[in-house]
Amino acid sequence: MGSIGGGTGSPRIDKGLDDVYVMESRICFVDGVKGRLLYYGYDIRDLSDHSTFEETAYLLWHGKLPNRDQLAAFSAELAANRPIPKGIVSLLKGLPKETAPIDALRTAVSALAGYDPELNGQSREANLRKAMRIAAKVPTIVGAFHRIRNGQRVVKPNPKYGTATDYMRMLTGKKPDKKTARILDVALILHADHSMNAGTFAATVAASTLPDLYSTIVAAIATLKGPLHGGANETAIRALLAIESPEVAEEYVLKTLAAGQKVFGFGHRVYKTWDPRALILQDVAKKLSGKTGHEKLFMVAKAVEEAMVREVGPKGIYPNVDYWAGVVYYMLGLAPDLFPATFAVARITGWVAHVLEYWGDNRIMRPLDWYVGPKEAVYVPIDQRS
C-alpha cells in the first residue's frame, strides 16, 4: 500500500522512473540491448524501406497494415483534414515572430480544441476522427507559422499530396522533388512512435484524468520540446554548426566531456547500443551531403560521433535519432528551430495510439512523493515574522 511519506524507513524512489512499467502495450517494442525497434511487430528497417508515413500512421492507430483501399481512404481523409480554421491563422499571426515553432504549435493545437464539434465525444471512433483532424492540421500549423514569421504568404495545403510533400510545400512554398519528399517521409516514419518516452508518458498522464484528446496532445508537445527529448535535434545541430572543421571535433568532444557537460544527440534511457533510427538517418545524411554541398557538416558529425563512441560508447552512450535527424533536416534546408516541431508532425501518431490504448483500460495516474519536510510548523501572523 502507498504511504503519505515522511514516516520511518526509506521507500524505493525511482527518480526518472527508469524501471517502472506503467502498462502493457502492443504498439511499440524497443530493444535497447540489440538496438531494435518494432511498431506492432514490424521492424523499423522494413517500415523505413517499404512503408509511408500515412501507412505507418494507419498501422499505429489500427494495429494492422491497411489494404490498398483502406490506405487510399485513410490518406484521402488525412489530406482533406489539413486546412486550418481562419481563426487559427489569425492566432498564429498574433504571436511574436520570435516564438519557437514548437511553442506556436502547442498554442495552436490547444486553440484548435474549441473548433472541434466532437471535442468531448469519448468513443474510440470519435477519438479516431479527432486524431485525424489534429494529425492532419499539425503540419499545416507549422508551415503557416513559419511563413508568417518570415513575412511570407501562407501556403494552403493541397490534398493531392502526401504529408511529407505537403509539409515541405507549406514550409518553403515549393513542391519538393520526389527524393527529398521521400527522405522526409522516412524521417517521419522513424519518429512516429517510441514506446513510453517522456512525451508519450505526459500524454498518458493527461489522458488518465479523462480530458479530451487535444489536451493530451498539448501535454505531449510541451514535453517533447525539452532539449533532453525532442529538442535535442536542434541543440545538437547548433553545436555541430559551431565546430569549425572535422579536425577540431575530437577536441570539442573531449572538452565538453571534461567539463561534465553533455554532447546533445547522444545517449538514451533505453538504447545502450546503436539506435537503429540513427543508423538509417546517418546513411541518408551521407548520401545527401554530397548532393547538398554539406560534406563538411557530415564529416564534422561523423568525427564527433567517432570520438563520442570511443570515449563513452563503453558506458552505453551512442548517437540517438535526434543527432542524425538534425543533420538530415539541416541538409534538407529546414531551419534548426523547426526541428522539434517537425518531430511533432510525426510523433502525434504515436501519442494518439498510446492514449487510445490507455483509454481502453484507464486508471488515473497518481504516484507518490516521499515527504521529507517539516511536520510541526507553527503559523506565525505576518506582522510577527522576521
Ligand SMILES: CC(C)(COP(=O)(O)OP(=O)(O)OC[C@H]1O[C@@H](n2cnc3c(N)ncnc32)[C@H](O)[C@@H]1OP(=O)(O)O)[C@@H](O)C(=O)NCCC(=O)NCCS
Ligand atoms: C537521453 C538522456 C536524457 C538519457 O538520460 P539518462 O538515462 O537519465 O542518463 P543520464 O543523463 O543519467 O546519463 C548517464 C551517464 O551517461 C552520461 N551521459 C548521458 N548522455 C550523455 C551525453 N549526451 N553526453 C555525455 N555524457 C552523457 C551522463 O553524464 C551520466 O554519466 P555519469 O554516470 O558519469 O554521471 C541523456 O543521455 C541525455 O541528456 N542526452 C543528451 C540529450 C539527448 O540527446 N536527448 C535525446 C534523447 S533521444
